[in-house]
Amino acid sequence: MEKFRAVFDFCLAHQKALGYGTVSLLTIGGERVFSDTIFKCPCNAWSVFYGLVFLLVPALILFLLGLLLSVQSWKVLTGCCAPGKLKRCCQWGFFLRNLQMLAMVIVGAAVSPLTWISVALLGGRFYECAASGNPILQAYVCEGKKNQTECSIQMIQAPCQQKTSKDMQEVLLVLQAQSQVIGWLLIATIFLIALVLTCIFRCRSPVSMLQLAFWKIYLEKERQIFEEKAKEHATKLAERNLKSFFNSTELEPFKTPSPKAWRGISSLFTFDPEEHYYSMIHKYVSCRSKSDSIKSEEADVIPACLNFVDAGGIAAEQMI
Numbered sequence: 001m002e003k004f005r006a007v008f009d010f011c012l013a014h015q016k017a018l019g020y021g022t023v024s025l026l027t028i029g030g031e032r033v034f035s036d037t038i039f040k041c042p043c044n045a046w047s048v049f050y051g052l053v054f055l056l057v058p059a060l061i062l063f064l065l066g067l068l069l070s071v072q073s074w075k076v077l078t079g080c081c082a083p084g085k086l087k088r089c090c091q092w093g094f095f096l097r098n099l100q101m102l103a104m105v106i107v108g109a110a111v112s113p114l115t116w117i118s119v120a121l122l123g124g125r126f127y128e129c130a131a132s133g134n135p136i137l138q139a140y141v142c143e144g145k146k147n148q149t150e151c152s153i154q155m156i157q158a159p160c161q162q163k164t165s166k167d168m169q170e171v172l173l174v175l176q177a178q179s180q181v182i183g184w185l186l187i188a189t190i191f192l193i194a195l196v197l198t199c200i201f202r203c204r205s206p207v208s209m210l211q212l213a214f215w216k217i218y219l220e221k222e223r224q225i226f227e228e229k230a231k232e233h234a235t236k237l238a239e240r241n242l243k244s245f246f247n248s249t250e251l252e253p254f255k256t257p258s259p260k261a262w263r264g265i266s267s268l269f270t271f272d273p274e275e276h277y278y279s280m281i282h283k284y285v286s287c288r289s290k291s292d293s294i295k296s297e298e299a300d301v302i303p304a305c306l307n308f309v310d311a312g313g314i315a316a317e318q319m320i
Helices: 003-015 015-038 047-068 072-079 092-109 110-121 125-132 135-141 148-160 166-203 209-247 259-266 280-291
Strands: none
Touching: 015 047, 015 110, 047 092, 047 110, 047 125, 072 092, 092 110, 110 125, 110 166, 125 135, 125 148, 125 166, 135 259, 148 166, 209 280, 259 280
């Protein structure tokens, strides 16, 4: 049991890295399946379009899927266009907070599409197909040849032929080399940007490293207890309503959170430098006991290192 506990604690402490790693591995596996079993370069006028579609469209789909499954994106969008809310959406401070959150969502959703593009470039097949049909590249490669038209035809058909001339083999090797170089440069750039941003976010963190670790543990426990209490509360409410319906009796009094309370705990988390609330539920119950408002103040901020607060709530499938 202790071993399972240790594994659970490790996963909890590194859930973000493990999540990104899992997504990346699944993306790599999907790319290999597409490249080996589905992709067939037409070796004609469609080569450029076909190669670019396989290189970029799956990345776009993965990016949109990342946005769809992001809890933060739905926290920003849910109810933002409801009657009476449009005026608030136009407020500059509110707009900037939502824009900052959406930027974080986009960065997180970009992991799998960038992984797809990088792995596809390292494989070289998509780029090779697209580049072989590029008229500009054909003109460059076939420059100085006696029969440039014949050279262009050979080049566009080269990815589909097992046996090609020595010149075309060299061209294919150059295209594969270009693809792999671009892929490695893209990977290096991604890691460099990730390192720089992580350093900046951590340097600007308003809390210490140990408090961040405690914060994540608290959010996980709060999520678990919230789901348990929500199921228990929903069960009692359903039992009361059904009991009243089948027995034809008056409804018994039942206390349940108001719509205002639900909106309060569903809003985006902002960090209060004066009071360290660990979640919107924590902030709501604390401010309610003090008769204060939970609305964000001008001094409140959304530190990038605390982005996990909004991601650590209800599971994504329950938000969509």
